[in-house]
Amino acid sequence: MDYQQLITFIMEMLGTVAFAASGAMVAVDRAMDIFGVIVLGVTTAVGGGAIRDVILGIVPPAMFRNPIYTLVATITSCVVFMILYLKKELLQGHNRETYDKIMLVMDSIGLGIFTVVGVNTGISHGYVDYMFLLVFLGTITGVGGGLLRDIMAGVPPYILVRHIYACASIVGAIVCVLLYRHFGAVASMVGASAVVVLIRYLAAHYRWNLPKLTREEEN
Template sequence: MEDILFFLEIMGTVAFAISGAVLGIRKRMDIFGVSILGLTTGVGGGIIRDLIVGNNPPLTFQDPVYLVVSIITSIIVFLPVIRTWIFRETRFYEALMLLFDSIGLGIFTVNGIQTAYQSTNIHGIILLAFVGVITGCGGGVLRDMMAGDRPYIFVKHFYASASLLGALACILLWNRIGYGGAMLLGATSIVVLRLLAARNHWSLPKADLPEE
């Protein structure tokens, strides 16, 4: 079980790092900027999570495997042959990234809940849900802010909402079916919701402002 979770976490980290690196390339950043944006997206949510629950220094720096994976992924994306393929095969890239990103969102959300359970004596639903969502979405928010964009999760698609619903499912099932089953069902629900949202173009309502 732990080996499977680790593999899925690596997949999610790679997907997050690619999204950050591609945005850096689109913003005409150099290789350092692309690497930092990929790194921030890959591990940013986990760092915020650890600061909230009191893991100091953050686990990313205690076991830097995800940090290294994020940087290597970003450098690979920056290579001319890879970035040319990404921007040429747009549809295939977007489909692949949707799958990997959805898996990463699901895994990191429930991983954040597990970390909060293990690191604090406060198991209130608000704290656990917040830590779960921030672990899944925090890196993307930091990425967009560093790139000068409005955070993606606030303006497009059913993203943070899927993370929140999956987090709540995981929390409510935690003591009923055990942490393994709760994490599996929580992560699966997030992946399914993300894929359904992308297929059916689900978005939250937006306010209509009068024309000036």
């Protein structure tokens, strides 16, 4: 395992932990039992990558052959469950705000990291010149897990209703491809995931909103 593989592995682990935590938090919030929490945590963590691998024809997908991702996601989900079980007050009142903030951070980190991991998987399979395919792979890897999480939990998908969600992923994927072509893999991964997290953070903090038609506006 050389330097670049090590960076990739560390980032994948970080993304797995972040997305598993976001999935587990949604599950706890929906009053699921410990098993539902684990299933949703694991699905959120490995779902996007599984979709990407199937699209690229990498079968069986990496996460089905290598248990490490599922194991890490399972442990993360259990830890989240235990913390919230022991500290129920974290879900209520003004702690709720802190909860929402942690959820946002976890989801942003997962989105950023998996976007660049998706792009890099495409590059390492020889599609370095297919800008459009790479951006699609990055976006699907980034948003796929969260989308499955929201569909399974029966909540309106983040990607469709929240601030500039897929937008951050798409911009990050483009930045990732450009950085890769000029500065190599490591710079592209670290730089582009930072860009995604930054865009999402700024969007949430300054309440950037894209135009939309609301019922209220109509009346």
